[in-house]
Amino acid sequence: MFCKEIAMTDHPESSLSRPTIADVGERELLKILEPYLARAGEDLLVGAGDDAAVASREKLSNHHLVLTTDMLVEGTHFPHRNSLNWRALGNKAIAANLSDIAAMGGMPLYALISLGLPPDVAVKDILALYDGFRDLCQPYEVAIIGGDTVASSQVCLSITIVGRLSTYFEPALRSRCQPGQRVYVSGALGGSKAGLRLTLDPQLAGAVPVSVRDALMSRHWTPEPRLSLGVSLAGICSDLAMIDISDSLIHELKLLAEASQCGFQIRVPAIPIMPELVAYCQETHESPHHYALTSGEEYELLFTTRLDYETLRKRLIEHHEPTTITPIGKVTDQVGVVEFLDEKNEPITVVDETFEHFRH
């Protein structure tokens, strides 16, 4: 297993790029990837390798099916393949999809992963990518049960996750916000955007303390989907509306406002900020709150419920839920109006910088 050994070294940026997938061909590549794929077992009647996978409905006892899919493309979602941390990409791609499942209050079961790959990609890079998939699939017991591997001129990933959602609670829809509800966010925001900037700007990366740089970059490259929190919240809050922060806090608030035909009043100073982001912003003379509002790929949960903070916190502790949550504002009846207030409760303007596909 020559290829395996290369991938096991600690030199992800190693200049070794042989063999490429053109050297081994599609069929050999599929054999190399076999150890990453789920074998048929108790609940999985047919794993990867036949025309389709077959999963027993046993795991769906008292559950609905929850399904989501994402496509990630070289040059659009991640840097050119020659300057890529493949393992981090694999990790992040799964995280983005699991975060969508979390935002419905579901838990993931199965992944189907397709790859479009230029022939010059090294086999070791594909193995690193699958290591990244496994980094997140394994702890959440997500079985990779199928996929496709095809030639293309740029790297393209497509991931579909099939999961389950308890029939005992309502799906945490974007359209369930109601005036009077409180607005909460999980974790601390802003780090992902700073981590991306540090990745793209080595000079800046050299200027900030190593611990700050590492924390922010790992925040961008290895985010944690809030699966456990999502399920706990769905069980605790009968009026839960929820979305995950994939584009930016400001953009997700707009989506919630549109879906629920409501408005929001957000206290900007209340938004939780990553401590390392504060240190970073001292270096760049920028506003950490601006980062927190506009940072994408955070994969934290943004949700609304009537429950007050103390009640919610108590219930989460009863659920042994370690993720912190922070109240940041309230739902209003001013349809489509997302208002941001400063520490003096004065309105401030925040520009939505969210990326839109296809626009120049």
Add this chain to the structure above:
Amino acid sequence: MFCKEIAMTDHPESSLSRPTIADVGERELLKILEPYLARAGEDLLVGAGDDAAVASREKLSNHHLVLTTDMLVEGTHFPHRNSLNWRALGNKAIAANLSDIAAMGGMPLYALISLGLPPDVAVKDILALYDGFRDLCQPYEVAIIGGDTVASSQVCLSITIVGRLSTYFEPALRSRCQPGQRVYVSGALGGSKAGLRLTLDPQLAGAVPVSVRDALMSRHWTPEPRLSLGVSLAGICSDLAMIDISDSLIHELKLLAEASQCGFQIRVPAIPIMPELVAYCQETHESPHHYALTSGEEYELLFTTRLDYETLRKRLIEHHEPTTITPIGKVTDQVGVVEFLDEKNEPITVVDETFEHFRH
């Protein structure tokens, strides 16, 4: 609905290419595509548009889940976007996936479709593509419940189908061939390869009769997945092994041989040939049987069972199954040996020309 009207015209090759998706942007495009997506209803609790779709497990009563995915890339699987019949591409992409479900004996329920698109693609082309998806999704009641639409430098499609498989019969695995079983194929073969050649060679297309050309090209571009036959066979044959012909008859036989650790003896003159292929081959002075053996994207079913032809035919008629099947040989115990016999039962050599991704 300006864009809609353009797509409704009968000029798929029209030079009208405005607006492009760069003109309208991602969000407007998603709104234009909304009519193609399934709305929440009885069994579908949450349709496209939230973080994930949610489907009730009701439809899985006495069924397992069956899941498959495929990726199709411009330049690899279909011609450059400027010389593309988008509707036919949509049709074919769904057909390929439904055929995988058919080959397990399952029926499809839900589709998740992701698109990577260059900004210069016309909105009318995307609508034609979705018309193609709908052409096949509608008759088989497949609901498009999710997807992703992202910018890329080449057109890339990823389709995942989730379906159901009765718990009353065993999945029709590739590994279930046994020596002594008969080998059958559905429909008539060879037309898809000839249809592709006619698409790529306008001079040749002008030389064959119009009816022949149309039949072969529609065979390539609008194949019919054998879903009903697949389910009927799974119900009739307790020892069924099955695969769909996506690469070529010869290649699928090799896959079955490998998965089942068996061999095959195939009577080449018995292989059913499309009548129009015979007329085509008179023009090109080629062997129709060579086409039948090496033609990919046929999406017919290749299967093995102990049941003899007369019994099987009678049972299929009882199931009101209109698709014809033909016995073409038998399973042998010579592991990995796929033997082809001519009309005098003499062995003949056939070269496997199957395309392999990444190989030069």
